[in-house]
Amino acid sequence: xxxxxxxxxxxxxxxxxxxxxxxxxxxxxxxxxxxxxxxxxxxxxxxxxxxxxxxxxxxxxxxxxxxxxxxxxxxxxxxxxxxxxxxxxxxxxxxxxxxxxxxxxxxxxxxxxxxxxxxxxxxxxxxxxxxxxxxxxxxxxxxxxxxxxxxxxxxxxxxxxxxxxxxxxxxxxxxxxxxxxxxxxxxxxxxxxxxxxxxxxxxxxxxxxxxxxxxxxxxxxxxxxxxxxxxxxxxxxxxxxxxxxxxxxxxxxxxxxxxxxxxx
Numbered sequence: 001x002x003x004x005x006x007x008x009x010x011x012x013x014x015x016x017x018x019x020x021x022x023x024x025x026x027x028x029x030x031x032x033x034x035x036x037x038x039x040x041x042x043x044x045x046x047x048x049x050x051x052x053x054x055x056x057x058x059x060x061x062x063x064x065x066x067x068x069x070x071x072x073x074x075x076x077x078x079x080x081x082x083x084x085x086x087x088x089x090x091x092x093x094x095x096x097x098x099x100x101x102x103x104x105x106x107x108x109x110x111x112x113x114x115x116x117x118x119x120x121x122x123x124x125x126x127x128x129x130x131x132x133x134x135x136x137x138x139x140x141x142x143x144x145x146x147x148x149x150x151x152x153x154x155x156x157x158x159x160x161x162x163x164x165x166x167x168x169x170x171x172x173x174x175x176x177x178x179x180x181x182x183x184x185x186x187x188x189x190x191x192x193x194x195x196x197x198x199x200x201x202x203x204x205x206x207x208x209x210x211x212x213x214x215x216x217x218x219x220x221x222x223x224x225x226x227x228x229x230x231x232x233x234x235x236x237x238x239x240x241x242x243x244x245x246x247x248x249x250x251x252x253x254x255x256x257x258x259x260x261x262x263x264x
Contacts (some may be wrong), residue, residue, distance in 0.1 A: 001140055001156065002177055005035065005119035011062065011132070012041040013124030020045060021052055021192035022166035024121035025185050028054045032180040042128045051191055053184045063131025070109040074100070091104070122154070123166060127177070144169060163204035167192030171211045186218035195242075249261065 002008075008030055012023035024039060030038045040062035045055045069092070071078070077100035083092040096102060120141045126132045141154045150161035161169050173188045175180050193212045197203055200212070 001119055001142065002030065002179070005140070007036045007117040008038075008119045008121065008137055010037060010039045010119065011122045011124075011126065011129055012058070013122060013126055013128040014038065014042065017049060018192055018200045019124045020049060020055075020058075021188055021195075022170040023121075024052060024054045024058065025120065025124070025188040025192070026165070027172045028185050028188070029179040029181065032182065032185075040129070045086045051188075053188055062129050063135065067110060071103060071112075072107040073103050077101075117149060122151075123170075124230040126151075126153075132244065155173050161204070163206065165193055165196035165204075167196060168204070168208055171215060175211070175214070181215075182216060183219050183221065188213035191221055229234045 006028075010023050010027045010030075012020050020041060023041075027037045027039045035186050039054075039058045041058050041060060043060050044058055045052060049055055071094065074158045078094060079097045080095040082093050082095070084093050093168065094103060117139045120135075120139045120142070123144045124140065125144075125145065136153045141151075142156040142165065143151045143154035143158065145151070146161060147155075150157045150159070158173075165190045171181075171193070173179075174185070174189075190212055193208065193215070194200065197208060200209065203209065
């Protein structure tokens with residue numbers, strides 16, 4: 001679903017700093033993969049998320065019904081714009097200055113916000129967005145949630161993380177799909193995992209330290225997301241790693257564990 005979608009919306013439904021950090025990081029990665037991504041949350045981040053790269057992209061007007069009327073006409077030719085009383089209707093009268101031509105109908109542009117997308121991702125609960133049910137038919141949906149349940153509106157449900165944080169799960173999704181994981185995104189996810197685990201005191205498992213170490217290594221500039229490319233012989237995918245060499249010229253064996261997050 002992610003590879004084929006071009007316009008993606010990410011909805012962050014509550015769940016605190018962990019969900020906001022994870023959702024924003026996933027959106028940044030998809031954007032850097034060439035997707036057109038929009039991020040929505042019930043409210044914009046506060047000072048607690050000052051560290052979060054990409055927070056300025058978060059909007060809080062999902063499903064907004066405001067309308068904008070634009071006149072494609074020289075502003076110097078408009079003398080006045082007034083509302084005309086009517087029977088429960090709003091009418092606008094645009095008065096034109098002398099020696100200026102009238103406004104043509106094709107010069108009046110009416111625009112409303114549109115929530116058109118190929119794929120939608122909900123991190124947390126959709127109930128934080130009152131207009132959600134109205135736009136559900138507008139695209140395919142992926143749900144990331146802590147509850148052990150299945151959302152009927154989602155084609156893909158990723159839930160019940162066995163204690164893992166949203167940031168850890170998103171890091172594994174990015175890793176398994178081969179999406180961009182650069183210093184900015186890795187820094188977000190490392191800080192998110194660190195906060196969610198109380199500085200690694202409350203771990204879901206050793207895998208948390210593994211993915212946090214990968215993010216920290218990339219953030220410090222000492223690594224990058226492993227390249228994933230097709231294996232033509234078995235039509236599968238394999239990760240390409242650079243071998244290390246000891247001083248005596250013999251290769252040092254390295255062991256890598258694949259991500260456990262299911263593909264979506």
